[in-house]
Every structure is written in structure tokens, then in C-alpha cells.
Amino acid sequence: MDFRLAFRLMQSLRLRNLRFDLIEHDAPLAHAETVWISTEVEIVGRESEGRPVAASLDDIDGAILRAIQHLRGVPEIHRLTFGVDPGPRPGIAWLADGVLLGMEQMENIEDVVEHVRAIQTAVKHKDSHIRIGDGAPLLRDHIINRCIAAGLQIEEVDEARTSRGLLRHNHVVSAVRIALIPGARVFEQRPIIPTDGELKEIQRQSRKVSNGRKTISTKLALAVARGELGMDEALSN
Numbered sequence: 001m002d003f004r005l006a007f008r009l010m011q012s013l014r015l016r017n018l019r020f021d022l023i024e025h026d027a028p029l030a031h032a033e034t035v036w037i038s039t040e041v042e043i044v045g046r047e048s049e050g051r052p053v054a055a056s057l058d059d060i061d062g063a064i065l066r067a068i069q070h071l072r073g074v075p076e077i078h079r080l081t082f083g084v085d086p087g088p089r090p091g092i093a094w095l096a097d098g099v100l101l102g103m104e105q106m107e108n109i110e111d112v113v114e115h116v117r118a119i120q121t122a123v124k125h126k127d128s129h130i131r132i133g134d135g136a137p138l139l140r141d142h143i144i145n146r147c148i149a150a151g152l153q154i155e156e157v158d159e160a161r162t163s164r165g166l167l168r169h170n171h172v173v174s175a176v177r178i179a180l181i182p183g184a185r186v187f188e189q190r191p192i193i194p195t196d197g198e199l200k201e202i203q204r205q206s207r208k209v210s211n212g213r214k215t216i217s218t219k220l221a222l223a224v225a226r227g228e229l230g231m232d233e234a235l236s237n
Contacts, residue, residue, distance in 0.1 A: 062122030080128035083179025091171025133159035155183030194225035
């Protein structure tokens, strides 16, 4: 009955390419296993009908994640596993006891921890960990350091075991494969020591971001590599 909530839910479901039906709040369900999303108030008294998921305007994504969990037939999650394919736009996938719940490509490495935290909050689980591929060393170590700083358990996985038959640069699919392979636990943050080639790549990116107007110095590129400056800050110096 909450029009704003219904509208926001439909927008988010369409963005995820999930099929759905819009029904009246008091309409009978199509079948006994129907997964349906509504407000907490509208679910009261109908808890035994289908598989209800409570939603609010502040928890749209969480409600959809819980609905997907029901659709995948995972009523209770023991271990929530995240796979991360490192890169400038890292791929991330999340599995519940080995069952794929979702995958997405992040816009930058800073989004990884926030995304993991949001999913951990949205779905009930007993334990969780992250598995990250060993490619893109500089970006990989940045992500590892951010995860450890956030108190997240993380393992490093040999990406050579995930690449067979995989389309090159298909980061989200690679993230799924990474999530399925046990790795070596990483306990300590790593020093960020970029190679000359990585610094030159950061300088090349600075030219791209500034539309060819500026190339940052090696010193500023080093600061960007270490996470001390963002690219926009480096370009303003």
C-alpha cells in the first residue's frame, strides 16, 4: 500500500533484471512458495503465506537480497563467502553455503568493503569470509589492507586456477570462481610498493582523467599508489 516503497522496489528489481509481478496488498498468492515483498505491517497475520520479506525505504537492497536468498532455496546461511576479482573496477560475488546469491562490478576498490558490509547486514549468517584473486598486485593489496582494517577475514586465491575457459576481463564471473576456491589466509596488512610500470600506469591514468591536460609527477603517482591521495587530489597539486 506504500506507493513510494512499491515504486522504489520495482526500480531496483528492474535494475537487477529480476522478473516480478505487482499485486494488490490483500490479493491471494499465486502459489504456496511465492516470495513476496511488502511492509512489516502488511505481513502481520500473513507470516505463513508463501515466503514474505519485510521491506522499508531504508532497506530496499537488503529486502531484495533476502528475497533472492529465498528464491535460491537457502533459508539459513551458515557461511557467507565473497569472491573478489581485483582491478580498477573489481568484480565481486557472494555465495551462501556455495549457492550463488549475486554478483556485481564495483566502480572502484573503495566500494568493496562497503558492499561486503551491506550484504553482511542484509542477510543473516553465522560466519563470513572474503576470497580475493592474486592478480593486479597493487590494487589487490589495497583491497586486502582495507578488508583487514575493517576486521574482515580474507584469503588470497591463486587466480591461475580460476581462468580456464574464462572470457578475459569477465571480472564478475571470475569473482564467482575465486569465491569457490580456498586460499591462504592473510593476517597482516601489506606494504604498498608499486613497480615503475605501475607508477607509469598511474601517470597515464592521470592524463586520461585530465583529458590530456596534465601528467602527475612520479612523487604524486607514488602517493596515489599508496592510497595517500586520490587521483583528483593529485591532479589539483
